[in-house]
Amino acid sequence: MGTIPRRSNLGRHWNLKEDVIFLNHGSFGACPIEVLDYQNKLRDELESDPVNFFDVTSKQLWADAIAVFSKFINADKEGLIFVPNATSGVNTVLRSLDLKEGDEILALDHTYQACWNTVDFVTERSGAKTVIAKLPYPIENSEQVIQTILSYTTKRTKLALIDTVTSPTGIRLPFEEIVKQLQSKGIDVLLDAAHGPGIVPLDLEKLQAAYVTGNAHKWLCTPKGAAFLHLREDKRNQIRPLSISHGASVEGNTDEKIRLEFDWTGTQDITPWLCIPKSIEFISSLLEGEWSQIMKHNTDLAINARNILLNALGTPKLCPDSMIVGLSAVVLPESNIPITSVLEPDPLHTLLYEKYNIQVPVFGWPHHNRRYLRTASYLYNSLEEYEYLAEVLKKEI
Ligand SMILES: Cc1ncc(COP(=O)(O)O)c(C=O)c1O
Incomplete structure (x- = not known):
């Protein structure tokens, strides 16, 4: 050796x-060390006056994190929500769907097992059906993947769960074209970008996927517990957070309700999300910005x-x-x-x-x-x- x-x-x-x-x-x-140091500073500040941190100090930091991150993935910030991880993002969407008996949800035979399980959970409880598209082995080109996925769609396909990069096999899917083709057939896409920000370029405005969830704690190197869910404008009043909290009983228009319901789902450490701008800036500084x-x-x-x-x-x-x-x-x-x-x-x-x-x-x-x-x-x-x-x-x- x-x-x-x-x-x-x-x-x-x-x-x-x-x-x-x-x-x-x-x-x-x-x-990285520098981002952890920054998180520790935020945590010290939080613990020195938790009430003031949650009620006052964090508000601007939170707004900055939403603004910086939405710019990074070119998303409209009104539809951008922080969630602790991509699993929660996938659960939030799937468990909010109003599925009927016979509806179909399409996933892939490379779908991350936790997300696959969530698909099964919501189809089983509603009498809907999980359909698994089997991708070729080996894959010769992107077109083959796109055509294979399309061949599994039917009139009953309501939603497809598609990865940016597959978990078991590390394959960068042609997700931009898959989203375009599926959505042109009236099938909503939930894009699983767990391996998304920082590993592939993401342009959510251009993509126009119904739902996108993904992690910052993987390829942006934030502390663990920083992820996002983006809801396209027409989907915002259909999706509810996994934890119903204070915001549910406060009046507001759709944009206000999104912030009220999703920005506070109970007490937790919010510093991972607040570190997103620091991570983006620090990692990019390592290779000429x-x-x-x-x-x-x-x-x-x-x-x-x-x-x-x-x-x-x-x-x-x-x-x-x-x-x-x-x-x-x-x-x-x-x-x-x-x-x-x-x-x-x-x-x-x-x-x-x-x-x-x-x-x-x-x-x-x-x-x-x-x-x-x-x-x-x-x-x-x-x-x-x-x-x-x-x-x-x-x-x-
Ligand atoms: C494709 C895919 N989806 C979802 C997840 C779940 O991410 P998390 O554990 O942050 O929820 C992973 C994690 O590796 C993944 O690879």
């Missing part, structure tokens, strides 16, 4: 453990990393390089290791972590009857880290 690889020079901005090869930015992101550069840097690294791993494993590419951004997965060679579920640790994951200090997700995906290894590429990673992983895989598989 070669020498233990080091992170990139930018790794110094993160507090990640020195001796861990951290290739899993995808699950929970990783917050340009987010396009950051996304390109991470994408290039991910494509190179995938090639290195595929060379080592000899398994087929799940999709062309043009459908890769900062996250990518490789198929593991067939073995007699049982394919269980993402929640159960795959023995290879445990081995890589315990024997080699490599933190990388390895999991069975029962819907494909395959095991995947998924790497993420962020500014702090280096190519040597993937080379080292490839050497280890050659030895251990």
Whole structure:
């Protein structure tokens, strides 16, 4: 085995453990030291006078966070709501829908399991139906994905849950075109942009998806618990928060009701959302102030990393390089290791972590009857880290 690889020079901005090869930015992101320091300052201020912080100080910070973030994703700020995570965003929309028996909700066989479960929950309780579009394996091009998804729609399809980047397989879907085509057939799209802001360019004004939810705590590196839900104007009076709170009994027009109902759903730590402007500014300062550069840097690294791993494993590419951004997965060679579920640790994951200090997700995906290894590429990673992983895989598989 070669020498233990080091992170990139930018790794110094993160507090990640020195001796861990951290290739899993995808699950929970990783917050840089400077942003955590800022959050700690906000928390100190909050705890020094909680009432004044919630009633007064935070109001301007909250408005600033909404303004900065809506500019970042080019969304109208009246429809932008903060939620703690993308799972809550998906639940908020799906659990507000008025589904009828026989209605259909379309999801993909790459849909994040928690969100898939939510689809099943709302279809089962209403007599509606979950329809799962099976994407080709391997995927040859974007058009194939678009046509496959369209082929699963019927007159009863009410809504489609579509990812920006798929969770188990790290595939950047042609979501802009999928949204356009589905919505032109009268099917609302709930875009799951959990891997959205900071990994792919998002222009919500242009996209006009009925609903978009996504995380800031992944690719924008905010502290955990910062996510958003955007409601298109015509949807705003149909969606209610998961927690009904004070705002429900206060009169107001639709725009006012959105703020009243969603901005206060009960006491919680609001500092992750307030850190969004700081994260956007800090991360962009690391590469000449340009987010396009950051996304390109991470994408290039991910494509190179995938090639290195595929060379080592000899398994087929799940999709062309043009459908890769900062996250990518490789198929593991067939073995007699049982394919269980993402929640159960795959023995290879445990081995890589315990024997080699490599933190990388390895999991069975029962819907494909395959095991995947998924790497993420962020500014702090280096190519040597993937080379080292490839050497280890050659030895251990
Ligand atoms: C596609 C997708 N949707 C939803 C989620 C859920 O995100 P969170 O745990 O922040 O709710 C994830 C998390 O990895 C994801 O990859």
